[in-house]
Amino acid sequence: MNEASESAAAAVSLHAIAKGRVQGVNFRDFVCSRAVSLGLTGYVRNLPDMRSVEVVAEGQRERLERLVEHLREGPRQARVNSVDVRWGEASGQYARFRIAF
Numbered sequence: 001m002n003e004a005s006e007s008a009a010a011a012v013s014l015h016a017i018a019k020g021r022v023q024g025v026n027f028r029d030f031v032c033s034r035a036v037s038l039g040l041t042g043y044v045r046n047l048p049d050m051r052s053v054e055v056v057a058e059g060q061r062e063r064l065e066r067l068v069e070h071l072r073e074g075p076r077q078a079r080v081n082s083v084d085v086r087w088g089e090a091s092g093q094y095a096r097f098r099i100a101f
Contacts, residue, residue, distance in 0.1 A: 010060050010061070011058055011059055011060065011090035011092070012058070012059075012060075012061050012064065012087060012088065012089065012090055013042075013056070013057070013058045013087070013088040013089060013090045013091065014042075014055065014056070014057045014058070014064040014067065014068065014085065014086075014087060014088075015054075015055070015056055015085070015086045015087075015088065016054070016055040016057075016068060016071055016083055016084065016085045016086075017047070017052050017053070017054055017055075017083070017084045018052065018053045018055065018071050018072075018074070018080055018082075018083045019051060019052045019080070019081050019082045019083075019084075020051065020074075020078065020079045020080045020081035020082070021051070021077075021078055021079040021080075022051065022052065022053045022074060022078050022079075022080060023046050023050055023051065023052075023053065025074070025075060025077035025078040026075050026077065026078075027044075027053050027074055027075060027078050028044045028045070028046065028053065028099045029075075029099070030070070030074065030075040030078075031044040031053070031055055031067075031070070031071065032044055032097055032098065032099050034067060034070040035055075035057055035067055035097040036096075036097050038059065038063040038064075038066060038067055039059060039060075039063060040057045040058065040059040040063060040064065040067060040097050041057065041058050041059065041094035041095065041096055041097050042055070042056045042057035042058050042094045042097055043055075043056055043094070043097065043098050043099065043100040044056075044097075044098075044099055044100065045099065045100040045101065055067070055071060056094075057097065058090040058091065058092070058094055059090075061087075068083060068085055071083045
């Protein structure tokens with residue numbers, strides 16, 4: 001297997017919902033910068049309930065686990081009460097990581 005197909009084979013997906021004081025505290029910017037620095041693709045967005053943020057990310061499992069650690073901490077102004085995580089197969093549909101609206 002060449003290097004490109006190895007990294008594609010190693011890619012998984014993460015679907016996470018962070019709950020607490022996570023809207024209006026730069027949480028999306030925080031998540032986006034961490035995901036980009038980890039080389040992940042996907043998106044982060046606020047959910048309509050005003051107290052949850054959804055993260056969909058794809059990449060190597062180890063890097064996604066580091067992102068989950070960041071989600072549990074959040075930026076200084078945030079208060080994260082819980083992070084629900086589901087793992088799956090990577091779709092490969094995201095070219096980069098972005099903030100969605």
